[in-house]
Amino acid sequence: MTAPKLRFKEFDGDWINLKYKDVLTIKYGKDHKLLNDGDIPVYGTGGVMRYVDQYLYNGESILIGRKGTIDQPKYVNEKFWTVDTLFYSQIKENSTPLFLYQHALQINWLGLNEATGVPSLNTTSINNVDIAIPSKEEQTKIATFLSAVDKKISQLSQKHELLSQYKQGMMQKLFSQQIRFKADDGSEFGEWEHVKLENLVDLISGFAFKSDFFAEDGNKLITPKNFTTTGKANFTRTNTKWTTEISDEKYICSPNDLLVLLTDLTQSCELLGKPILLSQGDGNVLLNQRIVKIIPNKKLEKTFLLYLLLTDDFHELIVSTASGTTVKHSSNKVLQSFNFYLPCLEEQTKIANFLSAIDQKIEVVAQQIEQAKTWKKGLLQQMFV
Numbered sequence: 001m002t003a004p005k006l007r008f009k010e011f012d013g014d015w016i017n018l019k020y021k022d023v024l025t026i027k028y029g030k031d032h033k034l035l036n037d038g039d040i041p042v043y044g045t046g047g048v049m050r051y052v053d054q055y056l057y058n059g060e061s062i063l064i065g066r067k068g069t070i071d072q073p074k075y076v077n078e079k080f081w082t083v084d085t086l087f088y089s090q091i092k093e094n095s096t097p098l099f100l101y102q103h104a105l106q107i108n109w110l111g112l113n114e115a116t117g118v119p120s121l122n123t124t125s126i127n128n129v130d131i132a133i134p135s136k137e138e139q140t141k142i143a144t145f146l147s148a149v150d151k152k153i154s155q156l157s158q159k160h161e162l163l164s165q166y167k168q169g170m171m172q173k174l175f176s177q178q179i180r181f182k183a184d185d186g187s188e189f190g191e192w193e194h195v196k197l198e199n200l201v202d203l204i205s206g207f208a209f210k211s212d213f214f215a216e217d218g219n220k221l222i223t224p225k226n227f228t229t230t231g232k233a234n235f236t237r238t239n240t241k242w243t244t245e246i247s248d249e250k251y252i253c254s255p256n257d258l259l260v261l262l263t264d265l266t267q268s269c270e271l272l273g274k275p276i277l278l279s280q281g282d283g284n285v286l287l288n289q290r291i292v293k294i295i296p297n298k299k300l301e302k303t304f305l306l307y308l309l310l311t312d313d314f315h316e317l318i319v320s321t322a323s324g325t326t327v328k329h330s331s332n333k334v335l336q337s338f339n340f341y342l343p344c345l346e347e348q349t350k351i352a353n354f355l356s357a358i359d360q361k362i363e364v365v366a367q368q369i370e371q372a373k374t375w376k377k378g379l380l381q382q383m384f385v
Contacts, residue, residue, distance in 0.1 A: 273318030
């Protein structure tokens with residue numbers, strides 16, 4: 001019997017086994033450079049590229065990458081133009097466009113890549129993809145349900161973005177003293193003191209661990225790939241390095257240690273100078289080269305310093321003084337030269353706690369997004385044949 005594992009109870013009977021060529025017709029995109037500006041979107045594999053005054057197609061369509069990003073199909077329902085690296089499609093009468101879109105999301109498109117360089121798909125590969133379809137009524141029911149899940153994920157993603165923007169805005173106002181906290185007794189805190197970072201911290205530079213000792217297990221290394229723009233480390237199965245090399249104890253970093261990245265492989269320098277505060281989940285890690293551990297003195301609250309180093313002012317200092325062409329570098333000297341205004345410890349703590357509370361809300365929403373995506377992935381596997 002050809003039927004999915006998970007099905008709405010009002011439907012039964014076998015689904016029909018077909019190929020993609022039986023449910024849609026693949027069409028090629030075209031060059032857009034000679035078109036005039038307008039209000040019709042031109043889609044590339046990365047999204048909307050520009051707006052023009054002509055369209056290739058008007059209506060519902062599934063867009064599938066021909067070259068480059070081939071594993072992110074899109075659904076559109078409007079007048080549009082696609083570039084020559086993006087296929088569009090005409091949907092046949094036996095199929096519901098949103099049902100086909102949801103089906104396309106669970107296809108391993110990269111597995112159909114036949115190119116040795118830039119990933120590429122051809123019409124033959126797409127046309128031969130297997131698909132089983134039920135009645136159009138059942139297709140619509142499935143598509144409507146899964147689209148509601150997508151809407152929920154989109155709402156959570158928007159909430160995450162708004163919270164992140166709110167945090168950035170509050171950081172700007174707090175560190176510029178546009179907003180000030182008061183003491184617990186309601187009194188005003190004193191003036192902030194102009195200071196230089198070198199007078200408030202000690203630095204420990206990382207060690208050049210030898211690649212000969214890299215292994216499948218051992219001691220975990222912190223590397224540039226584990227840094228983010230949010231102040232949190234990111235260790236995954238694919239980006240985590242391990243070493244069996246014996247090193248000095250001073251290179252062992254523990255939860256609640258503050259680290260800063262002094263090298264960046266990207267031209268944008270997005271991660272250069274970014275700090276992370278190790279969590280309990282990160283565990284102990286070894287301090288790799290081009291990463292520095294910051295040990296603040298008693299005048300400086302560590303979490304306050306984390307958020308201070310996440311500000312645009314600090315990042316601009318690091319990027320503007322970076323050296324190197326392909327790989328950008330900063331230094332302990334530049335880090336130490338950072339000048340800023342410092343409140344008293346009690347106000348530092350209030351600022352750190354306030355921003356940490358926002359981060360906790362952001363983290364809860366991020367977890368909800370991941371849970372919803374995992375649930376959606378399971379639904380796709382069970383609601384299609």
